Amino acid sequence: MTLNFKKIAGLFMGALAAFTICTSVSASKTKIADVSQYQGNINWSKASKDLKYAIIRVQHGDTGDADFRIDSKRNINASGAKKYGVPFGQYGYAEFSSVADAKKEAKDFYNRSNTSARFYVLDNEHRKGKGSEQSYVNAWLSQMRKLTNKPLIYYSYDNYVAVHKINYSKFDGSWIANYSKKPTASADLWQYTSKGRVSGISGNVDLSKAINSSVVDSWFKATSADTAKPTYYTSVPANQTITTTRHIYEYKDANFKSRITKLASGKSLPVKAITRSNSGAYRFQLTNGNFVTANKAFVSD
Incomplete structure (x- = not known):
């Protein structure tokens, strides 16, 4: 049998190039970014080549807060991430000032979130009330547990957790920011920079890396179905x-x-x-x- 060396070599090199391109693309999908309206119009087709996961903002504060705003890109970003196969969760920047306010903010955040979100995040970094910050965090968590069976994640920055002595052990995971070094607070996901870069996004973007990969992966692999068991009032309230x-x-x-x-x-x-x-x-x-x-x-x- 006569071998056509050039033909075989060409086929080999073609296969090698295809493998290299495939593994390169796969390897590039490693970034975890949180995005909001401040990232402007994201090209999700390009961003999806870089992003393994995304966390999308829903709101900043709630009705009654002077700086309250619903993120203008929340639905656009959710649709873009879903279209291009980027699993995502959603977060709300909290400004609650009482237990009642924390419960209301949780309900409003849930109602404004996208049904395809894999999990929900309490962004707790703004001290506003005069009472116990821990009691507000607990109230938010308790209310969300009534609304969803999806993972509930606690987010803050390292110093805030230490100063206010926040116990977030009852959440399904933690996401802690510290740009100088790895957080001292217990963290599954570490937000390590506010000056990251992602294809399809103009300007800087927050990037995070998993400290506990199995836990973080479980958030994003959670079912998109929300099947929390309903709980009902069984009697008329005292004030009717x-x-x-x-x-x-x-x-x-x-x-x-x-x-x-x-x-x-x-x-x-x-x-x-x-x-x-x-x-x-x-x-x-x-x-x-x-x-x-x-x-x-x-x-x-």
Whole structure:
């Protein structure tokens, strides 16, 4: 058999080049970046070549805060990351000043988040209230546990944790910032720079690296389905009033067969009784005789 050396060599070199390109692209998808409206219009097609994971901001503070704003790029960034296969979580910069405020901020953050987010982050670095900062953190966590079964992550910077003695052990993971050296506080994910670079993003971007890779990977591999088991009020509140925490509907019947109207979040409703549907779900009967859900993810007392 006569061998065509040039042909074989050409095939070998072609295969080697293809392998090199493939492994190079794979190796480049190592960065973990958190992004917000401050990164402007991200080219997610290009960014996806660099990014292994992304963490996307949803809001800064909440209604009532002087500097409150919903991140203008939150939905665009979530859609871009999803389209180009970059798993992502979402975070909210907290400015709560009381336990009640922390609960409200958690509810609003959850409602504004994208359903494809793999996990949710409490960005706790702004001390505002006069009470215990730990009690606010605990209230936020407790409220979010009622709303979702996705991982809940605590974020802050090294010094803030130390000064305020924050215990975040009940969260599903921790993400700590310290740009000079590895954090002294317990951290699964380390935000190590605010001057990183990512293809498709103009200017600087925060970058992080995993300290505990198995834990961090578990956040991003969490299912995108949100199947938290509903918890219900089983009795009428003492003040006989509930408040909607999300958009809900009012019905003529406890089985929710005949819808009347859509109720906005934050609406106060007088109630007179608690009842159950044929399937066993609890409902509040309003003083006007109609019915709404008693699910704690949608109403509060």
